[in-house]
Amino acid sequence: MAKENPADRRYSREHEWAKDNGDGTITTGITDYAQEMLTDIVYVELPALGKKVRQGETIAVVESVKSVSDVYSPVSGEVIDVNGVLENKPELINQDAFGEGWIAKVRMDDPGELKNLLDAAAYTSFLQEIGH
């Protein structure tokens, strides 16, 4: 069973989370549901620092033994930090998707975009709707 979706952040329907750091930046990663679907994550392709992304564009790629999946940026902005530990320990995403398994930090172009995302309760019901 997937872990509870923390209420301190917002969610995309593509199963990314965005946590507002209160300084104009967000931390992002994939949800516990997503890591459960992917299983065994064996490779993470991180974005370059300074990369500009738009909301919904690919920011990273995660690979399991069998599959390759894009991770979409939950907001528009500039990548200011990446979780380099994932290069050698991609399994951190499986172990702690909402914490140690974070993927990148993005300085937001428009904090208003966060409103386009779901809160924890809405994301949880969305998962139920799609059958999980």
Place this chain on the structure above:
Amino acid sequence: MQRTPLYDRHLKLGARMIDFGGWEMPVQYTTVIDEHRATREAAGLFDTCHMGEIDVTGPGSYAFLQRVLSRDLAGMTDGRMRLSLLTDHRGGIIDDLTVYRLGDDRYRLVTNAVTKDKDLIWLRRVVQQEGFSGVEIMDVTDRTGKLDLQGPRSAEILQSLVADSLSGLKFYDFIETEILGLGAVVSRSGYTGEDGFEVYVPAEAVGKVWDKILEAGTPLGLKPAGLGARDTLRLEAGMMLYGNEMNESVTPFEVVYGWATDLKKDFIGSEALRKQKGQGIRRKLTGFELTGRGIARHGYAVFKNGRAIGEVTSGTFSPTLQKAIGMAFVPVEHSEPGTQVDIRIRDNRAEARVVPLPFYKRKIV
């Protein structure tokens, strides 16, 4: 979509199901790595009911099979099986299969799932066009249940259920025996690079046999294993997959099947293959390991000095070796082990090195 008799059991075990050539099959029950390790260290049980079984019988069966199979069946005794190819007139591979000699005029072909119907059409057409008589070709896939039990503890698990001793069975030997009082064929063979068995029982009994094997094996570390682990296991063992490494535009010498091609006899395709052997091949299937970052996948382009030279046929993260490995077609001049190539992974070019196959060999105890 077709389902095997074990479909409900897979769901109960929590398997994730995928479409594999029109069959709804388990890709994994827990995780690919977990099932892969269980198979290397103890044992894995695979539902292979989707594979094709074609019985070729009758007084003309030997002559017919000598004509359609690339492998010479001369000297083959009852209770032996061989890997062989079905090739077309150009030497292209229609299928790679195993042939079991059950008796003087009784053979069984065990085919890939996706190629079975095509094989049947081909075999029947050859009988007709070349006027073979005394050959009966029967598709027994639906009434045959097949399980692959693979891994170092397979013999000990299976022995408790089989009427005859398995200890005398060498690699590619088989016996006709009984399991749970029902007629069964058990061969020492498989598709993982481990010791193991392919078990054939009547389709209606395969569920019960599956349950009994799991019951006997679980305390020894056996796990049910899906197509995900089957693919990583075979790739580590340097075994090819029809549809990835082979199709009708690929010949045995371009892949690692020269040894299964007996050009001393005449068979459909032998003339073209002799010619190819004389002239030499241009592309060759090779193993590679990634030295750069990333995982190369099926269809990714291979480069040498900035020029596209080939394509990845299969690629994965190897759970045993803990690195990215794969197979690719490259021009013969770039197929020597040690050759440096690049593989395009999305926007990047990752460095890779040609290595000999297989990637993994089990320790012989």
